[in-house]
Amino acid sequence: PSAIEPSNGARPYHLAAASGPPTFHGTPGEDPEEWLDQFERVAAFNSWQDDMKLRYVYFSLDGHAKTWYENHETTLTTWELFKAEILKTFTSILRKERAQLQLESRIQQPNETVNMYVEEMRRLFQRADPTMTEEKKVGFLMRGVKESLFAGLVRNPPKTVAEFTQEASTIEMTVNARTRQYNRPLQVSSISSETTTTNNDWREIIREVVREELRRLLPSTSPPQ
Incomplete structure (x- = not known):
């Protein structure tokens, strides 16, 4: 040295x-x-x-x-x-198939930031299919992203990985700031059953819209449940 x-x-x-x-x-x-x-x-x-x-x-x-x-x-x-x-x-065919299966089941973990999630997904994209289109990548990202971010992203769905990263990160920062502002725990149950029902109905509407979008983008895979 x-x-x-x-x-x-x-x-x-x-x-x-x-x-x-x-x-x-x-x-x-x-x-x-x-x-x-x-x-x-x-x-x-x-x-x-x-x-x-x-x-x-x-x-x-x-x-x-x-x-x-x-x-x-x-x-x-x-x-x-x-x-x-x-x-x-x-390059093993089994390796590509394993990466594809991981993509189809990969979801953002509770303590995983947007950037961490995207970088891990990029690694799987490269392994499963180096020529994968941006449209298909965004479909996988949308399917696995956290519920709190998904609801915001679906209003104006991103078209590229870069757009997804930017928009999801912005929503993530906003959610984290609001959580700190009101000192909320990670999971808070609604007090009013009426409010809970309304929120659940709204989530289901959003999910149905995205299910249709994902069926178009990823016809060979199952939409989120």
Whole structure:
């Protein structure tokens, strides 16, 4: 590690060296996309250009992945071609199906912020279908978002993930501010049964509108219950 000499005469301190690229073996349990992401991060830290990545990547392969590379090395002439081929070879169909199932059942957790929820969903979008449309992504996000945010979003449904994130975050901040203002607990039961009935009817109307929208966007999946 390199030493940094402080200007005030204090003792020098050391910066830890960045770790090298992880090793990819090509086993069924490994994720080639995650491995490539880690390799790219190390390459960026070391200022490697694409030709250098292609030279160095051999030393980050082992087992079946290394054998595959040696067998196809003469055809893997660019970094972009290498990435496309290694993903095509080692990305598991089961992995995509598992990500799809997770998408269909994923809901925003009680202590999960909008940004946390969206980032996790982005990861699943990429794994399930890297070419997924914005319309379909928004459909999944709307289906799993918290009830308190859903009711506000449905009035003017977002059309992109960016719009969803911005609008849902704004509603989230407003709800949190009102909750703190009135010192309300997370769950408050209505005192009036009449009010409860009215609120439930309103929720059901909203949900029915969105059910129809989700049937159009996601015909192969079930709407929220």
